[in-house]
Amino acid sequence: MALLTVQDLTMHYRTKLGGVHAVDGVSFAMAEGEAIGLVGESGCGKTSVAMALLRLLPDNAQILGGEILFEGRDLVKLSEHEMRKVRWRSISMVFQAAMNSLNPVYRVGQQIIEAIQQHLSVSEREARSRVAEHYNLVGLDPKLMDRYPHEYSGGMKQRAVIAMALACSPKLIIADEPTTALDVIVQDRILRRINEVRAEFNMAMMYISHDIAVIAEVAERIGVMYAGWIVEMADTVSVFKHPAHPYTIALMSAFPSIKGDKRVLAQLPGEPPNLLAPPSGCRFHPRCPHATAECVDEAPRLEEIDKGHFVSCWHPQRRSQ
């Protein structure tokens, strides 16, 4: 049974210039303990999807349609009070800017204990030992829990934030650019650690990144987002070996590989569309080398072209790299 099913999620931001179509008809499902990744350029709606799952959208955001079924309950319809119990207890998050996601005036351990005591009825001492456990898990010295955030290095903060996300043993952890601010070596170590912990505790994990290489390392399935749509979704190997959507292909050829022949990195012409007035039909058509009249007139639907390989395109490409 699926842990999370997002069905046709549509979300707008109200602005003075009109509605911004940030997330449009996004659908995907996650099984328990599964690791998926969402990739796409900045502004394509990855973070908006994540924030919608926790219902932490800014005041001007509006979920216009669709449902988010989590363990059979529709999170869109939950009251704020019920939603508070879901946050962190069932779905927690590692934020984009881990550097700033700790309050500077409280001790790091205290901030984790606060989350634990909000959701589990444990004593201060039990909460502390729980924090110590999770510190060990992410490779931090438990003695550090009585220090303030500014006394941590960037990598330590990131680990602490991950320990915080694990603290209530949630079913799903959303990691929004969990390692972007870190240098590559620390990045790799932390990603591996998260993945080990995830497998050990059978937590589902949703990675969000603009860097498909980072996602490929840890996600079992990848969803590629473009301008508020999921344009392609498949298991990681398929996305890399047989990308079908022209955007995914462009994304693949835009990053260098150390294997194979030397090649010129392809550049995608044009810019991401203005979501105040998205292009008609397929949102990718102005930049797509294969666009036809059909693409301009009508929006394609996400269709299964292979087992578990979904593409939203009128002309899915069938070539291997």
Place this chain on the structure above:
Amino acid sequence: MLRFVGGRLVQIAITFFLFLTVVFFLFQAMPGDYTKQFIMNPRIPPAAREALKVRLGLTDSVWGQYVNYVRNVFTGNLGLSFEHYPREVWDVIKERLPRTAILFLVASVMAFVWGFPLGRYIAWKRGQTLDYTITVAGVLFYTIFTPLLALMLLFVFANQLGWFRTGGFLTPRLWLTPPSSPQSIFIWLAATLAGLGTWAVLARFATRRIGHPRPRRLAQRGLVVVGVGLAGLGWWASGLGPFAWDIVWHMFLPVLAVTLIAFGGDMLLMRDSMLEVIREDYITTAKAKGLPDKVVRDRHAARTALLPLVTSFTLSIGFVVSGGIVTETMFSWKGMGLTYLNALLIQDYPMAMGCLIFTGILVLVAHLVADLLYAVLDPRIVY
């Protein structure tokens, strides 16, 4: 920490000396002197004025006066006031400083007590009509021309409604045969206020362990009411109640004026500071942790947003003497501000210098206290 405080104290001493020097020469640069106010008086001939100048030491060389003065100040002697001759400057200040201090302390604390939660509240409800309404009111109080506000208060509450007196420190008719000097009663009043403040803080501390917010608040308020009741009973039993009440009654309007102005500033600063903090990522984190709205607001946002407010509050204490000039003049409240203004107008140098010395000391000490408080409140700052 000790090193820091030590270093700052040395700095303070040097700054104070420079301040003293500048102020002294500024006064000397003013045309005329204390005797000029007798020029139009036919009963004081030029010869008498010259004699007075000599007696007051105004004929000495400027350097001689300066060296003399500085030596005296650093040995704790502020000299004699020309106007209140032969009273010592220190004697006058001893009487006036508490009046100003109490006026501004009470007003500052009240402004803080109202401005802090209200600023916090409207920042949380940002963008709503209530936020705009209160913000506009706050800007109005903060920017209003102080004498205008004072005049309006006087017109409405003293002139039209007749609830309060138009000014002064006490009602002379009542004090024809006082059981005790007004000054000592005022000091006792100040002590009572300080005691009640301490009592309120202690009550908060003592009830901290009560788990549920409602009984805790009830216990807190109960204790405060008991404290106020006991104080009132004490004054009534002493038979000095009516006299103390007379002073409080006269204090009401000036306190209200200063409170309104300071309240506007505190509230706007808190709102601004909150709006900045609310955008921080750790507020999103706190919400994502499933913490109740109030906990996110009070424990995470307001705690950090409080820092600039504390600084502003502490520093404002340093400026009560200068800030008091307008208010004290409008309400004829004989505190440091009014004393300074009078001394300046008739060129009573020792008195004016004495007032400025206290302003200087207060400002310098307030800065030091603000620095130290900051280190206590913000773990990122370590000396």
